[in-house]
Amino acid sequence: MSSRGRVTTRPSLTTRQHELVSAAGFVVPAVAIMGVFIIYPAIATLVLSFLDSDGNFVGLQNFIQVLSHEHTLNLSRFLSGESPPWGSLIHNGLWVIVHLPITLILGLVLATLLHNIKGGPTIKAIIFIGMVVPMVVGGVLIRFIFDAGSGIVPNFLSALGVEGLVTRTWTAFPQTSLAALILGSILLWTGFSLTMHSSGLSTIPKDFYESAEVDGAGVFTKFTKITVPMLAPVTSVVIAMTLLWEIKIFDIVYAATEGGPGGSSMVLSFQMYRYAFRQLNHNLAATVATILSAFTLLVGMWLLRRNREV
Amino acid sequence: MSTTIQALKKKVTPLRATQYVVAYAFAVLWLIPFVGILVASVSPFREVVRGWWTVNLANASLDNFIGAWSHATMPIGQGMVNSFIVTVPATIIPLILGSMAAYGFLRYRFPLRKSLFVIIILLLAIPQHMVAVPLFRIMQSLGMINTFQGLIVAHTAWGMPWVILFMRGYFSTLPIEIEEAARIEGAGSARIFFGVIVPMSWPGLASVFALQFSWVWNDFFLALITLYHPDMLVATQRIPLLRGQFHVDWGVLTAAAVITTLVPLLVFVLLQKYYVRGFIGFASK
Numbered sequence: 001m002s003s004r005g006r007v008t009t010r011p012s013l014t015t016r017q018h019e020l021v022s023a024a025g026f027v028v029p030a031v032a033i034m035g036v037f038i039i040y041p042a043i044a045t046l047v048l049s050f051l052d053s054d055g056n057f058v059g060l061q062n063f064i065q066v067l068s069h070e071h072t073l074n075l076s077r078f079l080s081g082e083s084p085p086w087g088s089l090i091h092n093g094l095w096v097i098v099h100l101p102i103t104l105i106l107g108l109v110l111a112t113l114l115h116n117i118k119g120g121p122t123i124k125a126i127i128f129i130g131m132v133v134p135m136v137v138g139g140v141l142i143r144f145i146f147d148a149g150s151g152i153v154p155n156f157l158s159a160l161g162v163e164g165l166v167t168r169t170w171t172a173f174p175q176t177s178l179a180a181l182i183l184g185s186i187l188l189w190t191g192f193s194l195t196m197h198s199s200g201l202s203t204i205p206k207d208f209y210e211s212a213e214v215d216g217a218g219v220f221t222k223f224t225k226i227t228v229p230m231l232a233p234v235t236s237v238v239i240a241m242t243l244l245w246e247i248k249i250f251d252i253v254y255a256a257t258e259g260g261p262g263g264s265s266m267v268l269s270f271q272m273y274r275y276a277f278r279q280l281n282h283n284l285a286a287t288v289a290t291i292l293s294a295f296t297l298l299v300g301m302w303l304l305r306r307n308r309e310v
Numbered sequence: 311m312s313t314t315i316q317a318l319k320k321k322v323t324p325l326r327a328t329q330y331v332v333a334y335a336f337a338v339l340w341l342i343p344f345v346g347i348l349v350a351s352v353s354p355f356r357e358v359v360r361g362w363w364t365v366n367l368a369n370a371s372l373d374n375f376i377g378a379w380s381h382a383t384m385p386i387g388q389g390m391v392n393s394f395i396v397t398v399p400a401t402i403i404p405l406i407l408g409s410m411a412a413y414g415f416l417r418y419r420f421p422l423r424k425s426l427f428v429i430i431i432l433l434l435a436i437p438q439h440m441v442a443v444p445l446f447r448i449m450q451s452l453g454m455i456n457t458f459q460g461l462i463v464a465h466t467a468w469g470m471p472w473v474i475l476f477m478r479g480y481f482s483t484l485p486i487e488i489e490e491a492a493r494i495e496g497a498g499s500a501r502i503f504f505g506v507i508v509p510m511s512w513p514g515l516a517s518v519f520a521l522q523f524s525w526v527w528n529d530f531f532l533a534l535i536t537l538y539h540p541d542m543l544v545a546t547q548r549i550p551l552l553r554g555q556f557h558v559d560w561g562v563l564t565a566a567a568v569i570t571t572l573v574p575l576l577v578f579v580l581l582q583k584y585y586v587r588g589f590i591g592f593a594s595k
Contacts, residue, residue, distance in 0.1 A: 019418060022499040026414030030407045030470050031426065037467035038433055041444035048443065113333045123337040125582070129344060132578045134528035136546045137567040143558070144350070145343050149359040150560055152346060187343060192589075199590050219325060248437040251530040255550045272439045277535065282443045289439040300435025 042293075048286035062287040071263060071271055072288075083175040084264035088271045091178055095246045095267070098182050099189070104238060106186070107193020112227055114194075115201050124198060128191035135188070139255025142184030146170035171257050174264030181256060181265050188252070189245060193238050200234035201227070240303035247295050268292050351375065351564040358560045374565035384552050386566040389545035392537075393527055393573070395458050396544055400465035401523045405515065407466070408473025413503055416478050417489075433471040438531050446535050454536075461536040461544075465526045473518050476591055480514030481507065517588030520581040524574040545570040 052058045066072055070087060078086035085091075110127065114120035130138065148154050148169040158167040165173060170180035208226050217225065228235075250269040253259055259266035259274070268288055276285030349362040352370040379387040414420075415427055445464065446455070454460030484507065492506050508515070530546045537543055543551075545566075552559070552566050578585050 020420055023414050023418035023420045025500070026410045026418065026503070027420070027426075030411035030474065033407065033463070033467045034430070034433065034470050037445060037448070037464060038441055038471075039429065041441035041448065042433075042436060044444035045440050045442075110333075110336060113329055113336075117330060117333055119337075120333070123333060126337055127340045128578075129575070130340075132524070132574050133567075133571045134530070134546050134549075134574065136528075136530050136549045137571050140549060140563060140567050141343055141347060144347060144560065144564065147558070147560075150346075150350065150361055152342060152361075152363070155361055187340065195586060195589065199586070244435065248439075250439075251546075254530065254534075269437065269439050272442070273531075273534075276443050276446075285443055289437070289442065293436045293440045296435045296437055297432065300432065304431065 045286045045289050048283055049290040051283055053281070053283055062283055063291070066284060066287045066291065071266065072268075084178050085174065085262060085266060088266045088268045091265065092247060092249070092267050094178065095182050095185070095249065096243065099185055099246055100239065100242050102186050103190045103193050103242060104235070106190050107195075107238065108197045108228070108231065108235070110190070110194050111197035111201055112223060114198070124191075124194060127194055130188035131191045131195075133188075135251030136255045138184070138188045139252035141187075142180055142252060142256045143171050145184060145187075146176075146180040171265075172261065174260075174262050177257050177261060177265040181253060184256070185246075185249070185252060189242065192241065192245075196234050196238050197231055200231045204230045236306050237303065240299050240306075243299045244296055247292065247299070347564045347567060350560050351568045353561065355559060355561045374561035375569065378552065378562045378566040378569060381552060381562065381566075384540070384543075384548045386545060386548055386552070386569055388541065389543060389548040390569065390573075392458070392542060393545040393570075396461050396465070396533075397523060397526045400462045400469070400526045401519060403462070404466045404469040404473050404522060405518050408470050408518070409477045409508070409511070409515065410503065411470070412474045412477035413481055413507060415474065416481050430471045430474055434475065438468065442531075442535055449536060456537060456539050456542055458537075458542070461533055464532045464536060465529065468532065469522050469525065473522065476518060476588065477511070477514055479591060480511060480517075484510055513584065513587075516581060516584040517591065520577055520585040521588040524577050524585075527574050527577075 049062055050057060050059065052061075067089075070077075070085075072087045073089050074085060074087040075090075077084075078090050086094075114123055117123075133141070143151075145151050146153050146169060148167065151169070154167045154170065165175050168176075170176040204226065208230070209222055212222050212226060248269055249267055250273070253265060253267050253270050254273075257265045259270045269292060272285050272288040272292065275281045275288060346362045349365060349367070350358045351374050352372065353362065353365040353367075354369055354371075354373070357365040357369065379385060415423065449455045449460045449464075452460075454463065488506055488510070489502055492502050497505065528546060533544045533547050537547065549563070549566055549570060552563050
């Protein structure tokens with residue numbers, strides 16, 4: 001831009017060219033690989049979602065078909081109080097409604113509890129193991145916890161004298177499979193919220209709390225008036241990352257229930273996989289993928305804007 | 311004397327005691343499932359099905375580990391070898407190419423720089439499912455389905471946006487004076503990057519290494535759409551296949567889970583500081 005106003009001398013031009021060649025050397029390999037194996041495929045998926053299997057443009061027909069299918073949305077079943085399947089969209093939605101607040105608040109409270117305690121770092125590391133294990137192993141773990149024979153939850157409940165569904169293998173019945181997955185995923189993900197909030201806590205100056213104590217503030221007041229507001233930027237990051245995780249959830253569903261029984265724990269990402277690689281309907285698969293991405297991009301954009309404001 | 315008593319009094323308030331009790335209760339609650347998996351993996355199947363808390367640890371053995379390692383149809387040992395073959399290059403290549411690109415985006419001005427960078431940030435938010443079908447088709451036309459190279463390339467591409475973003479942030483904290491001094495001395499851009507920048511960046515590179523290694527090792531979906539031949543499957547792909555047909559063979563399944571988890575767990579334990587830093591940086595960018 002600045003070169004427009006003045007006479008560009010020859011050496012500076014070659015310097016600029018030289019700089020461009022260097023820049024290309026650094027940037028082009030990475031951009032080329034991303035272009036071929038991510039950016040192009042993502043655009044191609046978007047295009048596929050507007051085509052039929054012969055490649056004709058069909059407008060929003062695929063979206064209407066997916067969203068009106070009971071695999072995706074079974075509102076009447078959900079509203080009438082029957083057991084799942086309620087459709088993957090509702091299942092993902094429930095995942096968010098249950099999993100997000102619990103992991104968020106639990107992580108924040110645990111971060112505060114473990115902040116100045118003997119053995120705190122060790123306990124944090126233990127809770128973080130859920131983030132370290134492969135998600136497929138997480139799925140196995142969930143099956144294991146809720147197994148009627150060898151699982152701790154059904155046996156614990158029947159030892160308490162509870163009867164009925166919850167003392168059987170949770171992942172094997174439509175009434176309980178989704179609940180098992182969501183509860184189990186809390187075990188795996190809370191470590192994220194805990195670690196993020198812990199690192200945020202260490203940046204709050206101690207004298208904030210000390211001067212609050214002088215003013216007679218109790219534990220609860222200090223938590224709600226200092227800790228929570230000071231951690232708000234961290235919390236918004238945790239909310240965004242947790243939402244992305246819940247929307248994209250796949251591995252643990254695959255390993256624990258394969259979306260079953262009878263679609264009772266089906267989620268969007270698994271529905272997409274089934275369409276694409278089991279029924280070989282690439283257009284409907286692309287449509288589900290596009291819907292998924294619309295949700296995740298919304299979250300990503302919210303995080304970007306929020307970070308800019310902070 | 312009085313000060314010690316005061317200190318003691320200050321420490322053992324009911325509130326403080328409650329804090330300890332609740333904190334340790336949560337630790338135990340979180341440990342139970344993982345201990346269960348460990349106990350099941352060393353116990354005979356007939357005992358595990360009655361609940362892992364009832365097993366007689368005197369009967370503990372490594373039989374399940376041996377069974378899982380050299381399983382008749384889905385040996386997890388072969389899966390571990392395959393996982394290493396994929397994970398090592400799929401960590402190193404994006405580490406190098408991504409860092410280079412990060413430096414390029416930070417230090418150079420070139421056309422489309424800003425828009426490219428926005429696209430890279432947006433790529434962080436899309437799910438792997440968004441690229442799955444066309445990626446599969448591209449791989450197929452390049453003859454890369456059922457090859458480790460195919461999965462390595464997929465992971466390289468998929469890890470790149472995060473590596474670029476993280477390392478760009480890291481490089482921006484380095485003092486520019488050293489680079490300028492090297493430039494004045496006549497060092498070329500490649501020499502400045504590999505000779506000056508990289509040696510100053512080990513902590514950042516260690517974070518990228520720890521996380522990219524763990525993510526590639528733990529990945530399931532990209533492997534699922536790339537590798538189909540039974541001999542080629544990576545460790546995570548084998549776990550769902552070890553479930554057993556008529557009953558869940560918990561001994562073998564949990565042993566396979568433990569074996570597969572050992573690698574990322576070791577990375578976490580050895581590189582914990584860098585691992586967590588990478589996590590925090592990755593999320594707050």
